[in-house]
Amino acid sequence: MGLYLLDYGAGNVRSLANSLTKLGHSFTWISDPSDFAKATSLVFPGVGAFETAIQHLTDRGLLEPLRDYIKSGRPYFGICIGMQVLFESSDESPSKGLGIIPYHISRFDDTNKSVPHMGWNTADLLNIQDDAEGIKESSYYYFVHSFCAKYDHEKYPEAMSWAYTTTQYGNELFVSSVRRNNVFGTQFHPEKSGTAGLQLLDEWLRKPESSHTHMPSITPKSLYPRPEHRFTKRIIACMDVRANDEGDLVVTKGDQYDVREKASPTNALTAKIAGAVRNLGKPVALAAKYYAEGADELCLLNITSFRHSPLQDQPMLAVVRAAAENVFIPLTIGGGIKDTVDPDGTKRPALEVAGEYFRAGADKVSIGSEAVYAVERLRATAEKGKGAIETIAHAYGRQAVVVSIDPRRVYIDPQSYDGPYKNELIYGKPDGPDNERGKAWWYQCTVSGGRENRPLSVLELAKGAEELGAGEILLNSIDRDGTGLGFDLGLIKLVKGSVKIPVVASSGAGSADHFVDVFKTTDAEAALAAGIFHREQVRISEIKDALKKVHINGRELSL
Ligand code: 1PR
Structure with missing residues (x-):
């Protein structure tokens, strides 16, 4: 009973x-x-x-x-x-x-x-x-x-x-x-x-x-859409997780994907820590903190899972389980969502790996490297239906599948460029940062956390991922990651303009105003940041206040 x-x-x-x-x-x-x-x-x-x-x-x-x-x-x-x-x-x-x-x-x-x-x-x-x-x-x-x-x-x-x-x-x-x-x-x-x-x-x-047991029904009435909806833009806190040199799982944060401490020429003390994996906190504690501070969603990325990831040996599963006990907003988990093999030779299809994460408390899984390979296969053979994206989307709905893209700029000379990505070029603004002025570039996809470039452009990947059944794109930028220079607006506009699924803008946030910029200049549904939250440089409430001031819908915690 x-x-x-x-x-x-x-x-x-x-x-x-x-x-x-x-x-x-x-x-x-x-x-x-x-x-x-x-x-x-x-x-x-x-x-x-x-x-x-x-x-x-x-x-x-x-x-x-x-x-x-x-x-x-x-x-x-x-x-x-x-x-x-x-x-x-x-x-x-x-x-x-x-x-x-x-x-x-x-x-x-x-x-x-x-x-x-x-x-x-x-x-x-x-x-x-x-x-x-x-x-x-x-x-x-x-x-x-x-x-x-x-x-x-x-x-x-x-x-x-x-x-x-x-x-x-x-x-x-x-x-x-x-x-x-x-x-x-x-x-x-x-x-x-x-x-x-x-x-x-x-x-x-x-x-x-x-x-x-006897709830009355309500007489339906004439209702029509209002001029504007109240759907909000989402603010996402992201935790890049990996084992440090002592084997503990920590939240780390890189500059352009390099997560190791660097020695400063002016500070002798930094020589001692140079080379160590940056440790910005524990994932479960930080997840609870960002939830309490009003994040609309959380993202946990296992950033080294491309190395070895037998399902039996996934410490991230325990992290997700523990985080989900106290966090009641959506959780996206990424890293290692692909076909794997356990040490005893047991094959684990990506669908099974994702299933473990969903049962642990994840709402969405994010697929990085495997999505690149899948789109390469799609372009080569037009075959679809059996890969990680398709099988997970079929079983759990496409809204449960995020494709995380790690693009890197490839600078070209706009006068002489005759490559295949003419329609995807972004031109540096005359008043833009020094390294962009007078230049043009396209975006190349990478795998294994930016370690390997692949012959695929960001638009080819975004469109291919959507075709295979992804429900959302998490759009990083290796060039902007950890720089605090602001989101790569050109990249976000480019991708957002070519897909129908939601796009999460990621990498480069350095202030609350950068969130205003990304929502004013692009149609991204959400914006994600890591470093500024871990270092307590900007609070989530500051971002919500900044959005409110310019009449951008955001979720208010106090309501
Ligand atoms: O390839 O399916 O195993 O997935 C691996 C996942 O790990 C991918 O989503 C990939 O983006 C991520 N990843 C791999 N290596 C790194 C790294 O930093 N060395 N992190 C990495 C990606 C980017 C964002 C970051 C934003 C915001 N980090 O997650 O949080 O750039 O940062 P910022 O606000 O500080 O600028 P697979």
Whole structure:
């Protein structure tokens, strides 16, 4: 008897479990169809892809018991795919949903915006008087999805009577939560929505179960998109992690990817530390700190995993597990997401490696070197479907796959250049930094943390990664990394202009104004920094204040 959680074996369900534990609620996992009979409340944190969810539920004999459970009138809280399965069908899959809500899930239109809808947005109550579920219009919640239930009260009044809140992304209005009788569902992830999300979960779980069984529906009303949405730009704190010379995992930070201390000619003391891996703190402690300070997302990159990375020997898994216990915003994990072989010869496909990270509490995995090789293969053979990007995107949804790009500038003489990247050239500004003035360059992709150049340009990689199924691009710049000179705006504009998926601008942030610059000059959805946060040069709140001053939407912590 009591609260049960449903896990169909895909995606990050650990975060929900961690948040319930943090809030002091005990629960049991549904491990067998017969468990449904014991549940007096059920939470279904559906993550991943609609088709995979239905397939897994069917294969494990859980789909019909789930339908029966919901029909029995006992309280149900579905999250993301856990809400979408209540619908009849989805553009994402030929499989049918539970059909409890007579409506279809369709893909966002990507004509004027990036898809997936990935980031923080608000949820507006259809009936402002009815805020019984604890959703606050002033709060921001974390969304990550390419498909949604579009709000259409004229054509589908019956389906829209399930809508409890709506959210606007670009010029599209969709149902961001549903409620009727015993059913409550949110398209957003409360377990990833910081304090606002934890409060919502807590309120639902603390109420007597009987109060969830006869929730009224709301009369749908005429609603139209406003001139502007409230989707925010994300600020991401990144931790580059590696073992130092003593074998401890530390957060390090390089200058143009060189993470070792250098001796200063004017300071004799620095000779002692020269050559050592820079140690800027412990990853789990820093993750908790950045969460508390208002980061919208965290990124942990295992920067030396290209050397050796048998799955059994991944200390990063323990780091992710520990970080996820106290951090309730999205976590991206990168480094070593590729096919690996254990010391005993057991082969571990990239899908299995990623699965371990998702189960440890990661929401997205970031693929670096392997993405370069995959796009090279795609360009050579046009073959796709079997690589890391495709298999992970198929199982977990494309929003769970980030491709991390490490481009390096190749300077050329603009007068005489006759190479293949004429359309990708960036020209130094007359008032730009000394080393850029009068020059032009293209961006070459690298692997193994910038150690090896590959015959692939940044646009070839970005477009290829999108074609293979990546849901986001993490765009670093080896030239700007650690310099504090500001983001490489030309690079970001170039890549952002050629893909439909979200782009995270990375490398070079030195001040809060650099974040204003990147969001004013480019359409990047998010901006990431490392050094300025580790050295406490700039606080996340300063960046949020700077954005607010120029009317750029950012998530406010106090709301
Ligand atoms: O190739 O799939 O194993 O992934 C390895 C990952 O590790 C890639 O995402 C790659 O970018 C990263 N990586 C490898 N070597 C380094 C290094 O620094 N020596 N770090 C490295 C990449 C770039 C950002 C950094 C920003 C912001 N570091 O992560 O955080 O540049 O820094 P800043 O704000 O201080 O300028 P695979």
